[in-house]
Amino acid sequence: MLGTLYGISVGTGDPELITLKGLRILKQSPVVAFPSGVHGKAGMAQTIVEQWLGSGQVQLALTFPYVxxxxxxxxxxxxxxxxxxxxLGSGQDVAFACEGDVSFYSTFxxxxxxxxxxxxxxxxxxxxxxxxxxxxxxxxxxxLTVRDQRLVVLPAIYNVGELETILGWADVVVLMKVSSVYSEVWKVLQQxxxxxxxxVVERATLPEQVIYADLCDRPNLKLPYFSLLIVKVTQRK
Amino acid sequence: MLGTLYGISVGTGDPELITLKGLRILKQSPVVAFPSGVHGKAGMAQTIVEQWLGSGQVQLALTFPYVxxxxxxxxxxxxxxxxxxxxLGSGQDVAFACEGDVSFYSTFxxxxxxxxxxxxxxxxxxxxxxxxxxxxxxxxxxxLTVRDQRLVVLPAIYNVGELETILGWADVVVLMKVSSVYSEVWKVLQQxxxxxxxxVVERATLPEQVIYADLCDRPNLKLPYFSLLIVKVTQRK
Known part of the structure; x- marks a missing residue:
């Protein structure tokens, strides 16, 4: 009998954003895995789930290098x-705690x-x-979206020139992990x-969450890694 | 003192997909609202939350016509x-149970x-x-998405011609509520x-969930309202 690997979406930071199903499977699993933290600090997924773990559960920190x-x-x-x-081979289920959603640009x-x-x-x-x-x-x-709005999500690594084209077509654009290209994006939005x-939302749902709801006077925001930018190209109700 | 209106995302059908936060607020609220069902049947949001409601809570079915x-x-x-x-005006909080996510093409x-x-x-x-x-x-x-993939989400009402353009550019395309245009979309995908x-996924996470993982022999699927189609335009790991 093989164990099952469960990919559990634990949400974006607020520990209450795990689902009942995710929490149930997490508590039932003999082994709980998560990405190891950096510089000796627990990672976000570990921080979210550790309050729920029992002393009988194996905690397995897995290394996913930032390179x-x-x-x-x-x-x-x-x-x-x-x-x-x-x-798994010895018949034990493993629950992997995954930041955000397990199917959306995830380490899982x-x-x-x-x-x-x-x-x-x-x-x-x-x-x-x-x-x-x-x-x-x-x-x-x-x-984020209403009625017949077309949504585009662009991940961290993309061509700023391409953004111009998309702004001419999409109704709502999300730029994930925007920190490294923010200044270039700002110029395009200005034009x-x-x-x-x-x-811009930094660290959504965490206590350190910061929101910038108007970017007119902010050409050079210094943003952390977990920042995203939402552009409402067309304004609808 | 005014009450607060809470928009609670209750997920896509499986009652276990509500978050801990959503459930906590739902249980605390003196009034729980949801879209009324049709033909005397409870709606999806109501079905998801009714197991959690206490006898002291007001249940408020609100009419959102399908027109x-x-x-x-x-x-x-x-x-x-x-x-x-x-x-709200009399100081009571109202929790509105909303299918899916409250910010994503929602009734809320x-x-x-x-x-x-x-x-x-x-x-x-x-x-x-x-x-x-x-x-x-x-x-x-x-x-759904990995690495640097560009995601496009198109709602129910869209131009099939536009889909051609998007397929030339996006890595992953989601067509929401695809039932009314399925045959036209199938022809574009064939070309x-x-x-x-x-x-195609019908009624994701419900007991009646149906998955079609290859559409080659299915030009004329009869789909229910809650169906979506995912196209992986570029194949990546």
Missing amino acids: QDLVILTQAWIAAAEQVWDY TYLATVLQELHPECVVQRVPGVCSPLAAASALGTP HKLLNQAF | QDLVILTQAWIAAAEQVWDY TYLATVLQELHPECVVQRVPGVCSPLAAASALGTP HKLLNQAF
Whole structure:
């Protein structure tokens, strides 16, 4: 009998944003895995779930390096997959606590993909949760999308020139992890007269959450990694 | 003292997909509102929350007609807002149970917008939750987006010609409530050789959930209202 790997979406920071299903499976699992923190600090997923863990549960911190080098990354993913497989192979379920939603630009995907390549017989189940654009919209107190609006989500690495084209077409644009390109994005929004229809949310739903609801006077915001920008290109009710 | 209107995201159908925060506020609220069902049947949001409601809580079914006529809709929204205001004005909190996520093409937006226009002093708080594209991705067992993929979400009412353009640019496309245009979409996907990279999920996370993971032989699917289609235009790990 093999154990099951559960990918549990634990939300964006507020520990209350885990779902009942995610919490139930987390509590039932003999092994709970999460991305290891950096500089000796617990990571966000670990911080969210640790209040729920019992003394009988194994806690498994898995290393996912913050680098671009695909060789280093692949080695780390294989090592993490084999650590998880040790438990699955012996019949124990593993719950992986994943920041945000497990299907939305998540670390869990790398783990699950590599695991299924190495051990095609393994069983993976996913529990959906709260993703950062929707957490940010709730924090802003404004809907992300309404009626027939077309939504575009662009991840961290993208071409600022491409943004120009998208602004001519989409109704709502979300730029994930915008910190490294913020100044360039600001100039594009200025040219399109969209600065007062753009919002930045830092660390949505955490106590340190910061909201900028008008970017007109903010060409050079210094933002943390978990920041996103929402542009309401067309204004609708 | 005014009461607060809470928009509680209750997820896509599986009652366990409400968040701890949503459930806490729901249980604390003296008044729980939800969209009324049709043909005497309870609506989805009501079905999800009714197991949690106590006998001391007022249950308020609000009518949101399934019509396009903006005059009829606006009259219904005003009536719903005034029903809610009766409680808020007397100092009682109202929790509105909203299918999916409260900020994502939701009925709650109409209620909150009209209420804030009629009574600008009212206080509205939103609790994010599980939206249908992410629920569908978890059900499919495949991530919605990874790495640098560009995501486009198109709501029910859109131009099929526009889909052609988007398929040339986006990495992942979600078509919400695809039932009324499925056959036209199928032809476009066939021309782009994307039928075996497209997935349909009906009633994600409900017991009646149905998944079609390859559309090649399915030009004429008869789909229910709560169906969405995901196209993975570019295949990545």
